[in-house]
Amino acid sequence: MSKELAIEVKDVSISYRILNNISIRSTLFHKKTRDEVFEAVKGVSFEIEKGGILGIIGKNGSGKSTLLRSIAGVFSPNSGSIDLHGHSVSLMALGVGFKPLLTGRANIMLSGLLLGFKEKEIQERMDEIIEFAELGDFIDRPVRTYSSGMHSKLAFAITAMLETDIMLVDEVLSVGDERFKKKSLAKMKELISDEDRTVIIVSHSIETLKELCDKVMWMHDGEIREMGEPEAVLENYAEFMRA
Amino acid sequence: MLIVLDVLMFIVPALFSITIHDYLRHGELSLRRKLIFFSIYLLLINAITLAVSYMRGVRELNFSDMTLSYRLKYLGLGGVLGFLVPFIVCLLTEDIITIGGFIRYGKRFIRDIKRYMPYAVWAAKADLGAEVASSYLNWLWWLIEPFCMMIIYTVIFGYVFKAKEQYFPVFIFTGITMWGFFSRSINGSVNTVRNGKDIITKVYMPKYILLLSKMFVNGFKMMVSFGVIAVMMLAFRVPVSWNLMWMVPILLVLFLFTFGVGCIMMHYGVYVNDLGYITGIVLQMMMYLSGVFYSISKRIPEPFGEVIEKFNPVAFLISAMRSSILYCETPGIMVIAVWGLISLVLIALGVFTIYSNENAYVKVI
Numbered sequence A: 001m002s003k004e005l006a007i008e009v010k011d012v013s014i015s016y017r018i019l020n021n022i023s024i025r026s027t028l029f030h031k032k033t034r035d036e037v038f039e040a041v042k043g044v045s046f047e048i049e050k051g052g053i054l055g056i057i058g059k060n061g062s063g064k065s066t067l068l069r070s071i072a073g074v075f076s077p078n079s080g081s082i083d084l085h086g087h088s089v090s091l092m093a094l095g096v097g098f099k100p101l102l103t104g105r106a107n108i109m110l111s112g113l114l115l116g117f118k119e120k121e122i123q124e125r126m127d128e129i130i131e132f133a134e135l136g137d138f139i140d141r142p143v144r145t146y147s148s149g150m151h152s153k154l155a156f157a158i159t160a161m162l163e164t165d166i167m168l169v170d171e172v173l174s175v176g177d178e179r180f181k182k183k184s185l186a187k188m189k190e191l192i193s194d195e196d197r198t199v200i201i202v203s204h205s206i207e208t209l210k211e212l213c214d215k216v217m218w219m220h221d222g223e224i225r226e227m228g229e230p231e232a233v234l235e236n237y238a239e240f241m242r243a
Numbered sequence B: 001m002l003i004v005l006d007v008l009m010f011i012v013p014a015l016f017s018i019t020i021h022d023y024l025r026h027g028e029l030s031l032r033r034k035l036i037f038f039s040i041y042l043l044l045i046n047a048i049t050l051a052v053s054y055m056r057g058v059r060e061l062n063f064s065d066m067t068l069s070y071r072l073k074y075l076g077l078g079g080v081l082g083f084l085v086p087f088i089v090c091l092l093t094e095d096i097i098t099i100g101g102f103i104r105y106g107k108r109f110i111r112d113i114k115r116y117m118p119y120a121v122w123a124a125k126a127d128l129g130a131e132v133a134s135s136y137l138n139w140l141w142w143l144i145e146p147f148c149m150m151i152i153y154t155v156i157f158g159y160v161f162k163a164k165e166q167y168f169p170v171f172i173f174t175g176i177t178m179w180g181f182f183s184r185s186i187n188g189s190v191n192t193v194r195n196g197k198d199i200i201t202k203v204y205m206p207k208y209i210l211l212l213s214k215m216f217v218n219g220f221k222m223m224v225s226f227g228v229i230a231v232m233m234l235a236f237r238v239p240v241s242w243n244l245m246w247m248v249p250i251l252l253v254l255f256l257f258t259f260g261v262g263c264i265m266m267h268y269g270v271y272v273n274d275l276g277y278i279t280g281i282v283l284q285m286m287m288y289l290s291g292v293f294y295s296i297s298k299r300i301p302e303p304f305g306e307v308i309e310k311f312n313p314v315a316f317l318i319s320a321m322r323s324s325i326l327y328c329e330t331p332g333i334m335v336i337a338v339w340g341l342i343s344l345v346l347i348a349l350g351v352f353t354i355y356s357n358e359n360a361y362v363k364v365i
Helices: A024-028 A064-071 A104-114 A119-133 A136-140 A148-161 A178-193 A206-212 A230-242 B002-024 B031-055 B068-093 B099-134 B140-160 B168-195 B208-235 B242-271 B275-289 B304-311 B313-325 B333-364
Strands: A005-018 A036-049 A053-057 A079-083 A089-093 A166-170 A198-202 A215-220 A223-228
Touching (some): A005 A064, A005 A198, A036 A079, A036 A215, A036 A223, A053 A206, A064 A198, A104 A136, A148 A178, A206 A230, A215 A230, A223 A230, B031 B068, B068 B304, B068 B333, B140 B168, B168 B275, B208 B242, B242 B275
Parallel strands (some): A053 A215, A089 A166, A166 A198
Antiparallel strands (some): A005 A036, A215 A223
16 A cells, blocks of 8 residues: 555444433432443444545435544544544534634634644634635624524634644535535535545535545445445445435 | 431441442442442441541540540541542442553643643633623623622621621622632533533533633632622721731632532533432532531531531631631641642542543433
8 A cells, every 4th residue: 555544444333322311210219221222333444545535425324423423533432443643633514513602703713722723823714714604794793693504604614724634524515505505615625635635525415425535435324335436336325315 | 316326427428439339330230239339338438537537546436435526527537538439449440440541541631631721711711701792781790799699698697697707798708709619610510511512522622621611710700709809808907917828729729629529520410410409409508518608617516517617628618718818817727738639639530530431421412
């Protein structure tokens, strides 16, 4: 293998425990509730070279977002390992964690700090982000007053402008109005064209994935059903969905 | 009566421990294991307590001439240990943390604090800013609220119940300010993870950072109140001395203790839905036992007053603060140091418990 790897996922399984909450009554009177375990991702392994662009497709509840979140480090897998080889990573998802009472500007700052940027670096990019998000006067109003479109525009702007080595994109390319959609797709292409940037895109849109990715993975019920050239995999997937 | 106390002082701390242990393991302990752990706690806690009392000069347990004060102190120390020990046992047995693991967590804690401190500070600042921007009288509320509370309590306790403390309004204001910081932080800690849901499902951060940021907000408000206290001290012409300096370590220990307890409550709060009710009740009870509106050592008959003051850290810190800023006395430095040390242990336990469980938080909420 000539190129170095950016992401190595080895035999990863992630399970949720349903009914994990306990109340004081159930401990006192000791009603044993059996925890049901729901396995969202089952023994998935793959690797991406540095600069690669992987698309993940699959029906709802097939474990795509769960996998993405654990690559982003939000929670660690129950078994298996994920190695990012020391690259910085950011997850771009619908409704990025904003504090609703704070202004857009304050939220940009906080998100940036959480992604590991210095206060000065964010301050420098601030104008760029605000301009890209096209929020106008709303940038100085509390986020709770935003419409859902504005919400996602701001989220996209933050992750697009604060560039990390690995970008995980979860279903955000279809936000906003037509114009913003075009703009974000263009920005996305620009980001992807960078040789060193590794990207994973989760989407339901076959066209988007065809256009952007150089490899596509089809997940079904927590397992990899097919992985390879976009054309072939996407065709099979489309056929499967029609049936 | 005393016989009951004799039995209770040995058993209650261990019962306390096993309840906490059960909670830590999400109520999954079988009856057999419960009994085993109960006897372990019973032996461990009483051994430590007896060792401490041996070192303090009590050579043998003689029930016929044992003082009430000794019994209560025994129970008090047992209670503190009963709170601490299950965390250590759980970390060692179930989460399988070795000494190396402790060191690794310790290093990680320092690294994380360095990395996420700017976030905690910025979030606190932004929260304060938002609070100011969204209210009509904005930051004046931080002065008005405790000030009005002080007037209410002064009227009720000073005139209706005829409390006779020197500089009574300042006396009460100190209590309210410190108690307010503690109770607000603890009350908030239970729901911290659930309220931070939006953020922690999107990006990783050590979950206690959320708590820390909230405590900065409360801490800032407390400082504003202390500004008012300084003005009031001038108005009442309270004599000051070098003992004023002690307020720094006292506030530091209060902050550390609150952070330690808060971390632990935060961890429980994720799993136990109705914990908020319990903390509400316990805090209310603690408020009356912390001498917010009266002097414990003067009002509660011997030996209860002294015991409550020594084994309830909030009560102790409040009365230490009063003696240092109002009455030109040196507070019990040794006791401050001991509580500081216990706070550090609490923080270590809380933070390590969070580290070894925080991966599961996101899946539960």
